[in-house]
Amino acid sequence: MKFAIQVNEGPYQHQASDTAFQxxxxxIENGHEVMRVFFYHDGVNNASRFTLPxxxxxHVVNNWASLDIKDADGNPELVVCVAAALRRGMLDxxxxxxxxxxxxxxxxxxxxxxxxxxxxxxxxxDRLVVFGD
Amino acid sequence: xxxxxxxxxxxxxxxxxxxxxxxxEVVLIAAAFEQxxxxxxxxxxxxxxxxxxxxxxxxxxxxxxxFHALGDYDINKLYVSKESLEERGLSxxxxxxLVYEDEDDDWEEKPSIRVVTNDELKAIMSEQDVCLSF
Numbered sequence: 001m002k003f004a005i006q007v008n009e010g011p012y013q014h015q016a017s018d019t020a021f022q023x024x025x026x027x028i029e030n031g032h033e034v035m036r037v038f039f040y041h042d043g044v045n046n047a048s049r050f051t052l053p054x055x056x057x058x059h060v061v062n063n064w065a066s067l068d069i070k071d072a073d074g075n076p077e078l079v080v081c082v083a084a085a086l087r088r089g090m091l092d093x094x095x096x097x098x099x100x101x102x103x104x105x106x107x108x109x110x111x112x113x114x115x116x117x118x119x120x121x122x123x124x125x126d127r128l129v130v131f132g133d
Numbered sequence: 134x135x136x137x138x139x140x141x142x143x144x145x146x147x148x149x150x151x152x153x154x155x156x157x158e159v160v161l162i163a164a165a166f167e168q169x170x171x172x173x174x175x176x177x178x179x180x181x182x183x184x185x186x187x188x189x190x191x192x193x194x195x196x197x198x199x200f201h202a203l204g205d206y207d208i209n210k211l212y213v214s215k216e217s218l219e220e221r222g223l224s225x226x227x228x229x230x231l232v233y234e235d236e237d238d239d240w241e242e243k244p245s246i247r248v249v250t251n252d253e254l255k256a257i258m259s260e261q262d263v264c265l266s267f
Contacts, residue, residue, distance in 0.1 A: 006265070008152075041155055084155060115162040122263040123137055123166065130266055 002033045004121035008132025010042035011060035012053070017046050020131035021063050034069055036077040036121045039110075041132070044085040047078065049107035065109035078110040079117050137262035138169045143178035144266065147197060148188070153181050154196050156267035161199070164206035171210035171261075172203075173254060175217045182211070182246070184229045197229065204233030209245040216251050 005024055009016035024034045039046055051061040069077045085106075086095060092106040106112060122128045141160050145152045163170055174182060181197070188195040203209070211231060218224060231245040249257070258264060 008267075040159075041151060083158060115159050116166070118159065119139075119163045119166045119168070122139060122265075123135060123168065128263050128265070130264075132266075 001027075001127060002035055002125045003027055004035055004118075004125040004128045005037045006118060006128060006130045006132075007037060007039050007043035007046060008041045008130065010045040011051065013042070014132075016131040016133070017043065017060055017064075018058070020129075021060070021067070023129065023131070024067055024069070028067065034067070034077075035125050036079055036117065037064070037069060038118045038121060039078070039080045040084055040115075040118065042088070043132070044080045044088055044090045047080045047085070047090060047107050047110040048105050050105050061107055065107055068109070076109050076111045080106065080110050080112050081118070082112045082114055085112055136168055138171070138260060139163060140171050140173055140258060140261040140264045142173045142175070142258075142264055142266040143181055144176040146177040146180035147186060148191065148193050152267045153178070154194070156265075157196060157199055159265065159267075160203070160208065161206065164203075164208055170208050171212060171257070172208065173212045173214070173258070175214035175251070175254065177217075177221075179213055179217045179221060179223060179228075182213070182228050182231065183223065184227060200229060200231055204231065204245055207233070209233035209243070211245045211247065212254055212257060213246055213248045214251055214254055215248050218248065 005020050007017050007020045011017050027034055053059055064078055071077055091104045092112045093104045096104040141156055143156055147153045182200055186195055186197040225248050228246055232242045233245050234240040235243050
């Protein structure tokens, strides 16, 4: 089955991202396809490459990156909503330079894009599974 | 592109958390994809479409007016839980008069809001291909 996943909550504060990760991992291990993971609301914070949990804790961001979810051309399919990201201080290189800000924090396994990517995933996948409250 | 039935389920009030406004942003983007879109309001979500919202005192953007634009985007199925209204001492007359122009009926203005029981809402939800909960 072809899945899309939506993550609506941030890491560590809420279990939604962990549960979504476990779901995605299990789906892939069982031969299903996870076409795209879309991060919305505080879920955009799952993409920060500056995340540094204590050594005895799981690393939520690296967990997502380890799934290596990409399209056929090798572009990341861990997609962060641009509007939700920018208002929460999550920037990639392009948005940082566009807004004259001297830093960026999006992990390279993720990419920033628009809400259309969420709707497209809902249209193209057999199931869109939403994780959050 | 295939047409699917998309439902956006709103369960939280307008302010206090970001879910309501960011849900509406998804709905407006979704309108461009020409899918069969409906919205459902239940629990505290019914507060999102209450008439006469005023946000000056809390310094937040009053996005409630945006709901009036949905009719222009062919989004005209707004289901509201009867039980959720009643639990909060609200009735349909407390809600914004949201309307759309029916192109199949000489562009007559018709109400977009449909108050339904939770049982009816359950049946409508089970017909959906994609249900996004906010």
